[in-house]
Amino acid sequence: MSVMTRLQSQYERPTVAVHKFSSCDGCQLAFLNLGETLIKLTELVDIVHFVEAGANQPERAVDIAFVEGSISTPEEAERIKAVRQNSRYLIAIGACAIAGGIQALRNGQDVPAWTRAVYQHPEAIESLATATSLAQHVRVDFELQGCPINSFQLLSAIRALLFGVEPPRDQDKLCAECKRSGKACVMVTQQLPCMGAVTRTGCGVLCPHQSRDCYACYGPAENVNTQALIQQFQLLGVSPSVISQRFALFNNQSPAFARATQEAKNL
Incomplete structure (x- = not known):
């Protein structure tokens, strides 16, 4: 977004919609997890469509549309066009909307x-051959x-848009946040195949703080060196199939991770 328009007005609240496509609803819960803060948020914006919270006006034109989920059915492929047409700003939330998500693991399969x-009645199911991101x-x-996603991300995005x-965009790698928090590297100390070196920060180093390896929930960071990480995993004795699975999880259709998945399969 090179040109931003101030949405906050003295006289009327900007309108917000939350749309769901193929997903588990987890990113929508980031709104509900705000609790009392969500009530305060409604003093600044008018949430006109958010089925999980009771508002149901899917065709309403809005200033900001938050969209969760990948495009997996013919109906969704058409509906996302209507959402785009009715939205001043469209914000993709979560791995499904941005990189296909878990359901994109079916891509290339039968x-x-x-x-x-x-x-039991497969003839009743309408599905596209692939699950794809909104941007496609x-x-x-x-x-x-x-x-x-987390609730802090939502509040930061809405606040920024309100003021134009x-x-x-947090582009730091998880490894950097681990070091700032003083957490010992689990790849060094426990020989775990941690994805932190190529993963965007934002989760609060949740898994390493529990002495677990990162699974790349927040997708690839900028300028990632996936080849170097693949080589490091090999030195740890991780098999090529497991390495490819590490990249082919939540963000498997992001270009960097899709390439790394194929590279690991070719080892």
């Missing part, structure tokens, strides 16, 4: 065969990374 295996269908103005500035 989807009809899976459907027949799972559903419409213009996205901003992205909030995470699986799921671009929401902050």
Whole structure:
């Protein structure tokens, strides 16, 4: 977003919508987890569509549309176009909306065969051959990374837009935040295949603080060296199949992780 428009007005509150596509609803919970702060937020914005909170006006034109989930069905492919047309700013929230999410693991597989295996009446299921990000269908103005995102990200983005500035983009790697917090590296001390060297910060170093390795919930950071991390995993004795699985999780359709997944498979 190169040009931002101040949304906050003395006379009327900007309108906000929260839309769901193929997803687990986890990113929408970031709104509900605000608790009392969500009530205070409604003094600044008018939430006109958010089904989980009771507001149901999906076709209403809004200033800000937060969209969770990937595009996985023909109906969703059409609906996201309507959301884009009715939104001043469209913000993709979470790994599903930004990089396909867990459901994109089906891409390249025999989807009809899976459907027949799972559903008693597969003829009732309409599904696209792939699960894709919002940006592959419409213009996205901003992205909030995470699986799921956190409430602080939401508040920061809304506050920035209200005052006509671009929401902050945290591009630090998780490793940097680990060092700032004084946490010992789990890859060094426990020989764990941690993804922190290529993952964007934002989670508060949740897994390393529990002496667990990072699973890249927040997606790739800027200028990541996935080849170096693959080589380090090999030195730890991690098999190529497990390495590829590490990159092919929540953000498997992000370009950097998709390439790394294929590189690991070719080892």
